[in-house]
Amino acid sequence: MHDQGKVIAGIVIFLIVVLFPIWYTGAFGDFTPPNLDPVTDAKECVKDKATMTAWHMDLLNEWRNDVVRNNDRGPVLIAGKEWEKSLTRTCLGCHGSYRKFCHKCHTYADVKPDCWQCHVVPEER
Amino acid sequence: MNALVSLLAVLSIVVIAFLGAGAGLEVLFGVVLPYAAILTFLVGFVLRIVKWAKSPVPFRIPTVAGQAKSLEWIKHQPLESPYTRRQVVLRMALEVLFFRSLFRNTKAELKGGPRLVYGADKALWLFGMIFHWSFLIIFIRHLRFFTEPVPALVTGVEWVDSFFDVGLPALFATSVLLLVSLSWLIGRRFLDPQVRYISQAADYFPLFLIFGIASTGVLLRHFAKTDVAGVKELGMGLLGFSPPNLGELGLSGLFYAHLLLVTALIAYFPLSKLMHLGGVFMSPTRNLANNNRAVRHVNPNPQPVQVHEFEHWKEEFKEEIAEAGYKLERD
Numbered sequence: 001m002h003d004q005g006k007v008i009a010g011i012v013i014f015l016i017v018v019l020f021p022i023w024y025t026g027a028f029g030d031f032t033p034p035n036l037d038p039v040t041d042a043k044e045c046v047k048d049k050a051t052m053t054a055w056h057m058d059l060l061n062e063w064r065n066d067v068v069r070n071n072d073r074g075p076v077l078i079a080g081k082e083w084e085k086s087l088t089r090t091c092l093g094c095h096g097s098y099r100k101f102c103h104k105c106h107t108y109a110d111v112k113p114d115c116w117q118c119h120v121v122p123e124e125r
Numbered sequence: 126m127n128a129l130v131s132l133l134a135v136l137s138i139v140v141i142a143f144l145g146a147g148a149g150l151e152v153l154f155g156v157v158l159p160y161a162a163i164l165t166f167l168v169g170f171v172l173r174i175v176k177w178a179k180s181p182v183p184f185r186i187p188t189v190a191g192q193a194k195s196l197e198w199i200k201h202q203p204l205e206s207p208y209t210r211r212q213v214v215l216r217m218a219l220e221v222l223f224f225r226s227l228f229r230n231t232k233a234e235l236k237g238g239p240r241l242v243y244g245a246d247k248a249l250w251l252f253g254m255i256f257h258w259s260f261l262i263i264f265i266r267h268l269r270f271f272t273e274p275v276p277a278l279v280t281g282v283e284w285v286d287s288f289f290d291v292g293l294p295a296l297f298a299t300s301v302l303l304l305v306s307l308s309w310l311i312g313r314r315f316l317d318p319q320v321r322y323i324s325q326a327a328d329y330f331p332l333f334l335i336f337g338i339a340s341t342g343v344l345l346r347h348f349a350k351t352d353v354a355g356v357k358e359l360g361m362g363l364l365g366f367s368p369p370n371l372g373e374l375g376l377s378g379l380f381y382a383h384l385l386l387v388t389a390l391i392a393y394f395p396l397s398k399l400m401h402l403g404g405v406f407m408s409p410t411r412n413l414a415n416n417n418r419a420v421r422h423v424n425p426n427p428q429p430v431q432v433h434e435f436e437h438w439k440e441e442f443k444e445e446i447a448e449a450g451y452k453l454e455r456d
Contacts (some may be wrong), residue, residue, distance in 0.1 A: 002181065011171055014171075014403070028274065032362045109357055
């Protein structure tokens with residue numbers, strides 16, 4: 001093999017770079033997912049759990065557009081129940097903690113909603 | 126035909142993933158195949174590099190495009206004809222990061238009959254740059270699924286990439302750029318007759334594969350969402366060698382299609398032309414200094430060099446040559 005030293009150094013650098021997620025997380029973090037507690041006495045969310053997990057931002061987006069752009073504040077009927085179209089009063093009125101629930105999951109998935117530049121996070125319960 | 130075979134291959138990967146995930150084979154597609162693909166990638170990549178490193182380089186053969194270092198009063202062009210290691214590294218960096226040699230790409234065209242016209246052709250360079258840089262940024266963005274805590278660099282890249290803040294979640298500029306540049310690269314192979322003529326299935330397949338990955342990715346982010354936190358649970362589980370219970374996670378069929386396409390890309394990587402990722406560094410026309418006159422380059426072949434002389438060759442292939450009806454000039 002020609003330039004043995006350089007080739008081996010190159011391969012080692014390659015392996016360090018591709019295996020970055022493993023050694024980085026092993027050294028500084030944790031491979032286990034966070035424990036999510038919805039912090040509520042209710043049994044069910046606005047929609048079923050799977051839909052909420054994947055689509056809650058669209059639900060909020062819809063409500064926001066209705067209220068802010070179409071001046072349609074009326075309650076929405078979802079699965080026989082009426083809900084007020086509100087980020088703070090509905091979602092965080094039932095989910096008692098932004099930190100322990102929404103934020104924990106968002107940090108895990110590296111999502112940074114900019115809603116809180118204007119909206120106020122209610123007091124934690 | 127080549128294109129059709131490749132397209133069918135990519136489509137069948139998608140169909141297989143949908144069917145498999147629906148039939149309760151999540152563990153196969155979510156755990157077993159990804160591990161096998163990553164192992165293939167790592168071992169295959171290293172073996173390829175070692176194999177290349179073992180081929181002897183009997184002489185320094187940098188391809189140069191400018192004045193070599195010579196007498197003092199002749200101006201040396203260090204980036205075109207590097208003389209020291211520093212200059213080689215600089216030239217290599219420009220090549221790897223900015224595809225400098227492709228920037229010189231020309232095209233030859235027959236204009237109005239027998240007039241052959243040469244012209245600059247920067248489009249391939251431009252779309253190649255867009256494609257590769259978008260791919261790199263998307264790769265870095267995906268580290269959010271494979272690191273905990275997510276490094277600031279990843280978050281920063283996401284922030285810059287979603288700068289236009291269109292939609293919720295925001296559309297990434299690179300998602301669009303990748304699809305546009307890929308379409309151009311595919312279109313080039315279809316529409317340019319010369320390029321179409323030399324295009325193999327091995328050229329179409331990676332393009333279609335990456336197109337499939339990008340489009341399923343865009344669908345997953347914007348149109349057919351799945352549990353993103355669950356996806357990260359799978360990613361982190363794989364890295365920590367304790368994959369989660371995939372039946373409970375309930376990730377969508379489209380996600381498994383995205384994953385199987387990526388799995389195929391990873392496994393295919395070291396076996397294909399995509400190895401130019403490592404190959405560009407191993408290329409003796411790029412990584413050697415043009416200093417033959419100053420530094421002795423010892424031929425690494427065992428001495429005396431084993432040669433295959435013309436007479437031997439003629440003897441060895443006598444029948445084949447006769448069969449093909451060739452007339453060898455020395456006869």
